[in-house]
Every structure is written in C-alpha cells, then in structure tokens.
Amino acid sequence: GENVEQHPSTLSVQEGDSAVIKCTYSDSASNYFPWYKQELGKRPQLIIDIRSNVGEKKDQRIAVTLNKTAKHFSLHITETQPEDSAVYFCAASINGNNRLAFGKGNQVVVIP
C-alpha cells in the first residue's frame, strides 16, 4: 500500500523566514497530493493541493512542488507569520483513487 513519509517532524522558523516541509510517497499510481493544516483540537483544513500532471502550484504565500520521478513533494511557506504555527499533514492518493494516506505530520512553530 501507499507509504507517505514526512520530514522534518518539527520545524521552528523566525517570523518572516520561509518554511519547507518535504514528503515522499511510494505508490507510483498516486495522482493527487493535498496538504492540510491542523490547529490544536480542530479539524484539518485543506490549504493547497496538486495533481500529478502539474509540477508546481502557488497560492499567495503557499506553494507546492511535485517531483513524480523521485516521488516527493514539498510545501513551501514564505514570509511566515505566527498564525502559520500548526501541524501540517501531507497526503497522497492510494492506488490513484479517492482514498488518502497521510504523513505523520509536521509541527511548525513560527517564532515572533
């Protein structure tokens, strides 16, 4: 089955700096890669996603890049702000269908 690995497990950055989280996946049939932000005690919120026919996608301060050959994708947050502090989960579709396998999450702390 799909195995999604997420690194690093924790990341601290100074406010205004950039943060990068990387994920790798194992299933070559995976074709959908969403990123979720989860604040303590709340539901995960989709922040950006990318499909396998695209290499990069950007939405304001957030971008995602995908390398299908290497089977990894990354989340980039620029100009970080304290409200970006949360746990971020990457996910990959399983067998190219609508089920998702999640990474273990990354705790991002933005230091004011």
Add this chain to the structure above:
Amino acid sequence: GAVVSQHPSWVICKSGTSVKIECRSLDFQATTMFWYRQFPKQSLMLMATSNEGSKATYEQGVEKDKFLINHASLTLSTLTVTSAHPEDSSFYICRVQGLGDYGYTFGSGTRLTVV
C-alpha cells in the same frame, strides 16, 4: 465551500458500552465518506471507506465488527464503536467526498474517551 457536521464533538463513555458518531454533509451529496482515527500527536489513520447504500470497506487491521459503519443516505454516515475499551479512546474524524472531486472537507471530529 462544503459544510460537514460531525456529532458529538466529544463523548465520554464507560468500558463495554457503544458510541455512535454521526457525520453529515449539509449542503451537498456525499457519495463517499471516509472515517479516520487520530491518536494524540499522530497522523490520521484511515479506518474505512463508506459509499452510500453499500457496505463499508475496511482498512487492514480495522475490525469491522467493532467499528460499524452505516451510510444509509447521501448526507449521513455513522460510525458506531461497539463494546468500547480505553484503548479506543481517540479522535475520530470523517472526510467527505461529493460527486466529481476528491473531497476537501473534514468533519469537526469527535473526541472519544472511554473510562
């Protein structure tokens, strides 16, 4: 955007009792609902996939007789934790998919504590 309601938001129950969790899509028809479990500071683990009107598909290692899933309508799926034990204490959360997309919306989650 899609609105998904999950109820209850938290519940405390005694060992051996059963607990039912509801997941409702309020403004669209949910063809598929996914149930996840999340232990503290851990990832979301997919438990099962339910399609309206058919039996749920369980992931490996998830006991179907313990975690009963019913998806009787296009707007409601329920997860019943039967004969709950303390090790079942967790955060249970649904994810909902409508027609033609992968489904971006999670329910608000249910914090289950079994004492």
